[in-house]
Amino acid sequence: MATASLRNPGTDLRPEWFEQIRINTPAVERRAATLPVRRSLKKEWQAGWILNAILCIDLTTLAGDDTEDRVARLCAKAMQPIAPDQLAAMGVDSLTTGAVCVYPTMVGAAKRALGNSGVPVASVATGFPAGLMPLDLRLAEIRYAVDQGADEIDIVITRAHVLQGNWTALYDEMRAMREACGPARMKAILATGDLKSLENVAKASHVAMQAGSDYIKTSTGKEGVNATLPVSLVMCRAIRDYQDQTGFKVGFKPAGGLKTSKDAIAWQVLMKEELGDDWTRPDLFRIGASSLLGDLERQISHYVTGRYAASHRLTMA
Numbered sequence: 653m654a655t656a657s658l659r660n661p662g663t664d665l666r667p668e669w670f671e672q673i674r675i676n677t678p679a680v681e682r683r684a685a686t687l688p689v690r691r692s693l694k695k696e697w698q699a700g701w702i703l704n705a706i707l708c709i710d711l712t713t714l715a716g717d718d719t720e721d722r723v724a725r726l727c728a729k730a731m732q733p734i735a736p737d738q739l740a741a742m743g744v745d746s747l748t749t750g751a752v753c754v755y756p757t758m759v760g761a762a763k764r765a766l767g768n769s770g771v772p773v774a775s776v777a778t779g780f781p782a783g784l785m786p787l788d789l790r791l792a793e794i795r796y797a798v799d800q801g802a803d804e805i806d807i808v809i810t811r812a813h814v815l816q817g818n819w820t821a822l823y824d825e826m827r828a829m830r831e832a833c834g835p836a837r838m839k840a841i842l843a844t845g846d847l848k849s850l851e852n853v854a855k856a857s858h859v860a861m862q863a864g865s866d867y868i869k870t871s872t873g874k875e876g877v878n879a880t881l882p883v884s885l886v887m888c889r890a891i892r893d894y895q896d897q898t899g900f901k902v903g904f905k906p907a908g909g910l911k912t913s914k915d916a917i918a919w920q921v922l923m924k925e926e927l928g929d930d931w932t933r934p935d936l937f938r939i940g941a942s943s944l945l946g947d948l949e950r951q952i953s954h955y956v957t958g959r960y961a962a963s964h965r966l967t968m969a
């Protein structure tokens with residue numbers, strides 16, 4: 653059995669590990685519905701989970717009007733997401749987000765802004781968000797982002813391969829992407845809102861892990877439906893099965909539409925209950941979000957000062 657610290661190397665394609673999967677959708681939905689209301693957290697516990705969520709955020713900007721200035725501001729926020737006096741009041745010395753996540757042409761600006769802070773830069777690639785580009789161009793885009801200094805690559809898959817059950821084609825493209833990533837960790841975005849069924853989500857999760865993904869990620873943030881708890885539950889169970897099958901731990905990243913502290917806590921409850929404490933830390937859990945940090949800041953400020961700060965006092969737009 654592999655140890656936790658080793659990177660998932662993937663396996664040969666093993667359809668027999670997932671072809672028989674059937675999902676009881678009503679049961680998944682019932683279980684998912686209990687997650688947001690499962691724990692009534694006392695104030696200090698709630699504040700602790702909120703700080704942990706910040707530690708796990710891939711602080712994201714993926715907009716057509718991104719500029720190097722915007723990316724630099726995002727990076728400043730990633731390095732200091734909470735005001736030092738508020739952190740000190742909570743007995744915490746320092747805190748950063750899990751990573752920043754940007755388009756490939758913004759990787760250089762992010763690296764410069766983050767300096768030696770240790771905050772990793774994640775880049776989307778492979779024709780994000782639709783992925784409908786020739787494979788050689790998608791692989792070249794990964795290599796470009798790695799060359800610019802990206803530590804992590806968030807790839808998108810060809811949804812048609814899933815919809816047609818073409819697992820070999822899906823595995824082959826992801827294997828090639830994993831190789832193109834080299835030392836950069838690969839997060840595989842399944843775009844679950846496009847995949848039509850929870851069974852397809854489970855099967856695509858298995859193929860992504862067999863192809864060597866370091867994390868599996870729900871969504872680009874651009875699909876009609878992005879991260880949901882039922883989809884996340886199915887993906888977490890695939891991660892658990894894969895660990896049973898291979899001994900390797902693969903990370904999970906819900907992304908798209910996560911905006912509130914309540915969301916951040918519900919997803920952490922999911923991780924803790926389905927996969928255990930290891931999956932509440934950034935090496936196995938990230939939250940992809942462009943507009944979650946503001947609410948987390950508000951809750952921390954309320955915890956420390958007893959009142960809610962006006963939104964213009966919070967530095968994250």
Ligand SMILES: O=C[C@H](O)COP(=O)(O)O
Pocket residue numbers: 712714753871872873874907908909910940941942943944
């Ligand atoms: O990977 C991260 C997503 O693009 C973020 O989606 P969001 O803008 O809905 O938070």
